[in-house]
Structures are given as C-alpha cells and as structure tokens.
Amino acid sequence: MNTDYLVIGSGIAGLTFSVKMAEKFPDRKVVVVTKANEDESNTKYAQGGVAIVSNKEEDSFKKHIKDTLIAGDGLCDEDVVKMVVKEGPDRFEELLLWGANFDVNDIGEFDLGKEGGHSEYRIIHHKDITGYEIERALLTKAHQLENISILPHHFAIDLITNHQIKDHVSDGLTCFGAYVLDQLSGDIFTIKASSTLLASGGIGCVYGHTTNPVIATGDGIAMAYRAKARIKDMEFVQFHPTALYEAKGESSFLISEAVRGFGAYLRNKKGYRFMPDYDERAELASRDIVSQSIDSELKKSGESHVYLDCTHLDMEAFIKHFPNIYNECLEHHIDIKTDWIPVVPASHYLCGGIEVNKEGETTINNLFACGECSRTGLHGANRLASNSLLEALVYAHNIYKYQSKKDYKYTQVNIPDWNDEGTNIPKEHILIQHNLKELQALMRDYVGIVRSNRRLKRAIKRLDLIYEEVEDLYRESKITTSLCELRNMINVAHLIIRQSLDRKENRGGYYNIDNIKKGSL
Ligand code: FAD
Ligand code: SIN
DSSP states (O other): OEEEEEEEOOSHHHHHHHHHHHHHOTTSOEEEEESSSTTOSSGGGOOSOEEOOOOTTTOOHHHHHHHHHHHTTTOSOHHHHHHHHHHHHHHHHHHHHTTOOOOBOTTSSBOOBOOTTOSSOOEEOSTTOHHHHHHHHHHHHHHTOTTEEEEETEEEEEEEETTTOTTOOOSSOBEEEEEEEETTTOOEEEEEEEEEEEOOOOOGGGSSSBSSOTTOSOHHHHHHHHTTOOEEOTTOEEEEEEEEOOSSSOOOOBOOHHHHHTTOEEEOTTOOBOHHHHOTTGGGSOHHHHHHHHHHHHHHHOOSOEEEEOTTSOHHHHHHHOHHHHHHHHHTTOOTTTSOEEEEEEEEEESOEEEOOTTOBOSSBTEEEOGGGEEOSSSTTSOOTTOHHHHHHHHHHHHHHHHHHSOOOOOOOOOOOOOOTTOBOOOOHHHHHHHHHHHHHHHHHHSSSSBOHHHHHHHHHHHHHHHHHHHHHHHHBOOOHHHHHHHHHHHHHHHHHHHHHHOOBOBTTBOBTTSBOOSOO
16 A cells, blocks of 8 residues: 555544644545554543643743643753643644534633643643543544545554665665554555654553553554664653552553542541642642652552542532543442542553654654654653643644655655565464563563662563563464564563663652652652
C-alpha cells in the first residue's frame, strides 16, 4: 500500500493530525492503522479534562506556565511550555468546531474543574468522560473526510528505514513507512509513506497495575528505539495516586484527580488525613508528591491501600460532575455518599518517550511523533494533570503546519516484503503469558514509585533473561500481536531501567533512595 501520510494510532494525537491534513489536502491520502477497535485508546478513558486558560479574569497564561514548570521540577523546556500553554485556547476552539461538547455553568461559561498542581480552576471537561467525548467527535469528523482511511485491527510491527533498504543512500536515517499485520487475516504487508507519524500512546501495561487500557504497550517507542531514534526521559513514569483498589486482581479504574479538586480527602485506615503532613497543598499537591506520600504511608502501616473520602461533599453536585465514577464505584459495592473509596497508586502516564522538536520531528527523517509516545519537553520530570490532551492538540497542529509547507517527494525505493521463512505458528502461548506476568511483576516490585540501585540492577538481570527467551521465540515464530507487544514492552522496560540508573538526582516522579535527596519524604 502507498500513502502520503501514514499515521500509527487513532487517539487524540493521530486523529487530530489526520483530520487537519486531510481537510487541507483533499487530494492527498491519509492512512491510519490502529491495533484494536478504532476508538480504543488512552484518550477514550481520559476523565479530568483539558487544561486551558479560558477565564482570563482569574487565570492567566503566566499562572498555567508557572504551574507546569513547578510540576516538572526544573526539567521542563520553558519555551515549549510557553508555546503549548499559549496555543492551547486556539487548538481547543478547533475541537469545539469539530463538534466536541464540554460542560458549561448556569451563565454559559465553561464549568472549570481543578486538579493537583493547578493554582486555578482551569480544567475544561465533559462530566468525567472527557476523553470519550473527544474521541467521539474526532472519529465523527474523520469519517466525514473521504481521503482518510482508518484500518482498525491493524498492528504496526516495525518501521521501515535504511536498515531494511540496503542500497539506499540518504543523509542520516530515513523512514519509509511500516510493516503492518492485519490482525484478522494474519497477513503482513508494507505501507510505504512519504511521512510516518507515531501516535501510538503510552506504556502503562509494562506495569501490571495500571490505569491504562490493554493497548498501552509502548509499541511506538519500541519501534522507534529499534529504528535508532533518540528516546529520552523514560525514567519519569507517572503513577496516578488514586486508582480504585481491588483486593482480587489488578484494578485499573481511575478515580479522577478532579475528585480531589472537588474537595475529597485522602485518609489512612485509621481515618487520619495525612496529606497536610507532606505538602502544604495537601491533596492538591502535584501527582508525584501525592503518590510518593501514599507509598510512604503504606510502607509505614503495612496496609495495601488508603482511602478517598467524599462523604462530606455536596453529593448532588458530585454525581452531576462525576456520574461515571459514582456508578462504577456502586458496581464495586461502594456508595460514595457513605463509604470511603479504597485507592492505591497505579502506573498512569509516561513523561518521556521519542524525542521530538517543536515540529514533532524525531531524529529520523520523515518520522514524526505526537502525543504520549513523544517527549517534547513539556512535562519535565512530572506532568501537570490534564496537560497531556493539550500537548497532543498543540503538537498535532505544529506537525500539520510543518508538513503542509514541506513538499514530500516520494522516494522510489525497493522495500523487501516481510520475510517469515522458516517460522512457525507459536505453540507455546504459555511462554508469552508467563513472561508477560514476570515482566510486569518485576517492573512493579523493582521499578516502582520508590527505586534503589540494587533493585534496578536486579531488574535488569532478570529482564535480560526474559529478553533472550522472547527474542528466540520471535525469531522462530510467525508474528502474533501478543508476541510483538511483549517484545515491545521488554524494550520499553529496558529503557526505563537503564535511564533510571543513569539519573543521579531525584526529580519529580523519579525517586531513588540511593540518590541525593531533593525534597523530603
Ligand atoms: P492514545 O490515545 O493512547 O492512542 C494510541 C493509539 O495507538 C491507540 O489507537 C492504539 O490502539 C494505537 N496503537 C498503539 N500501538 C499500535 C500499533 N503497534 N499498531 C497500531 N496501532 C497502535 N490526560 C489529560 O490531559 N487529561 C485527562 O483527564 C486524562 N485522564 C486520563 C485518564 C486515564 C484513565 C488515562 C489512562 C489517561 C488519562 N490522561 C489524561 C492521559 C491521556 O489520556 C493520554 O496521554 C492521551 O490520551 C494520549 O493520546 P495519544 O493519542 O497519544 O494516545
Ligand atoms: C485524572 O482525571 O485524574 C487524570 C488526569 C490526567 O491524567 O491528566
């Protein structure tokens, strides 16, 4: 297959770029490959909202920039922060034009929420299902554009670069598209593209306990890494403080930070409200601080979880704002009106990823990255809540603007077909399952909220064994989605551990007991 633009992923990043490009150039073709149903993505599950400066009387760009820089703990790129915050309102306006709806108050202004690290109310939301509404609007818009083809259940296996095309000479590495698996037929084919955008989302599933859906296996980052793109800041995995705790199994349902913005308290089992002991902003300290504080409480008490107490809040208003959270808790036999919600931190977001400049260019020619898989410099060592959807909107626009100006000449290259000679259908599914569980357990136990050099080194040793076993299996097997995802998660885990060992100072979401202490726990 040939296309002008290949987009890998159908969340907010991939769809926003596709819609813009397809609208501007009706004669050019955009192909979106996405590995599950077309709406399945982290985007779909976003709850809190989008951080936008809209109420200029109370709020200002200056305040949003300051909050972002404070949350990032000195490692944000200040120019990027300013650009993203200031561009935000215009990009958000486009979402409204494409039909996305957000809650308004009695006088018709946006009903603004608050989350950790924000000094003002500035989170625009659609009840507590903001991402669902954004994904709905973007897909509706994309379906109206005839030059966008969305291919659901198509899994991008690897990028095609000079590595595959031996006789091609170019200045540096160049990307020519990707090998893609049709997950329903099992066929593997080549998509040649003038430009390729990785919009493949996050890595939550590398940890067993995550707020992310099962698609978040870090495929784009692993593909870019294997293609030799620069990957940065992987040690900054963000743990969300309040995932619903379930005694049996791994809970993944998120209790939005906006619930704390609404006034909920964190309590330990004895009922003690502990956050004021850790930070003067209490429950509304930035996410890294709240997660580290909960971790510390749990280590002190030996308990498995803490509680979120909403019982003192105006329940009518609560249910109006958070109907999904209220109902999901009821399904777990927790009535928020009277019961405290058991919560525990879970892996949620990756602040690092594929390094890009302001135009979204990676270090490989014609390869771009956008959204959670990219590392723009906006988040530094810890992302400010609700800045992720914002970042994707702004960068999708920047990449679109940059590519609009560029005349991509289609390079005639002979790309070899995928070669799976001598491989067999994998019979040992148990190997994949077992290695996945082992990987997730080692990341949880050795590479969690609080790390140490000893645990990180232990993790790398165990990971090496899993890596060898899975590479053997990969060489001798026909490709399956679960095998590729496992291989990708191993690559991502390797990057997280290696880059953790390289960081010698604790910052934001990175805390290693052997490092110089910055801040106190
Ligand atoms: P995604 O939306 O994850 O999309 C990635 C796409 O790539 C998916 O379609 C996936 O199927 C596809 N894909 C992946 N690998 C492959 C492959 N190999 N081949 C083909 N397709 C592939 N952020 C905020 O700003 N505000 C919030 O309120 C908020 N709440 C959140 C709540 C939850 C529960 C979670 C999990 C995250 C939340 N976030 C929030 C973070 C935010 O939702 C994500 O960072 C953002 O949506 C990422 O968008 P994306 O387009 O980069 O990736
Ligand atoms: C939440 O609603 O708590 C998630 C917000 C985010 O991840 O930005």
